[in-house]
Amino acid sequence: MKLPFCKYHGAGNDFIIIDNLSGQHHLSENQISALCHRRYGIGADGLMLLEHAEAPWSYAMGFFNSDGTRGTMCGNGGRCLVAFADHLGIENHYFKAIDGTHQGFLLERKDNYSKVQLRLNDVHGIRHYQKDSYVVDTGSMHLVRFVPDVKAVDIATEGPYWRHHRDFGKQGVNVNFVEILDEGCLFVRTFERGVEDETWACGTGSTAAAIAALEHTGKELNHWHIQTKGGNLEVSYKKKNTVFTDVFLTGGAVRIFEGVVEI
Known part of the structure; x- marks a missing residue:
C-alpha cells in the first residue's frame, strides 16, 4: 500500500x-x-x-x-x-x-x-518530588530536575534511570533536566518515554519545566523563554491558587x- x-x-x-x-x-x-x-x-x-x-x-x-x-x-x-x-x-x-x-x-x-x-489544558498543581525535582502533568507526566549545568548531564545514563524509576510505576515518566540561564529563561533537555532517547525538544516537557520553575525560583513570572537542542520555544500561563490556566506553548x-x- x-x-x-x-x-x-x-x-x-x-x-x-x-x-x-x-x-x-x-x-x-x-x-x-x-x-x-x-x-x-x-x-x-x-x-x-x-x-x-x-x-x-x-x-x-x-x-x-x-x-x-x-x-x-x-x-x-x-x-x-x-x-x-x-x-x-x-x-x-x-x-x-x-x-x-x-x-x-x-x-x-x-x-x-x-x-x-497551542493552548494546553489546565495544570492542577505541582508535586515536589525531591530536592530540586518536581512532578508536573501537562497532558503527559513529567519529572523536572533543576541542575547547575544541563550540558554536563549524562542523559544516556540519567534519563533511563529516572524514566524507569519505581516511584513512577509501570508506565514510567518523561525526564527533563533544566538549567536556569537567566530570569525567565531556561535550557531544557528531555529524555522521552516511547522514544527511549533524548529528543531535541519536548513541548509538554518545556511547559512542565516553566511551571516547575515558578515554584523552584519563587518568582512570579508567567512567561518563559525555553532553549532546547533543536530551537526555541515560549511558554506562558496564569496561576490561580494551585491551578495553572491559559497555558500556551508557542514556537x-x-x-x-x-x-x-x-x-
Missing part, C-alpha cells in the same frame, strides 16, 4: 504526519515503529494521524510514539499538526486529543515555516518534506 505523508519538526522534535480524515489508514504498532526508524524508515520522534472528529471539533489528533505505542499528549506534535491542517486548508484548529480539547493559532506563516501557538513548526512510502 502506498501511504502519502508529510514530515514536520517543531524545534527539532520531528514527526511523520498522515492525512487520515477519510479514516482509510489503519497502521499497526510494527508499521509505525518501522516508519519512525531512523535507519530503515522515514525517521521521526513520533507519528500523527489527522483524523475526523464530530462537531464541535475540527479534527482529532492521533499520536503515536516512535516505538509504535499510542502516546499521551505531545505539545510540539500538536503544533505541527495545526500547521499541517492549515496547509490542507483547514482554518479552525479546535481539535480533540487524548487528554481533551486543544486550540491552535497560526501567528505567522511564510513558505514552509509556521509560528504556532515554529516547519514542513521539511512530503512523499509517498510503501508499507
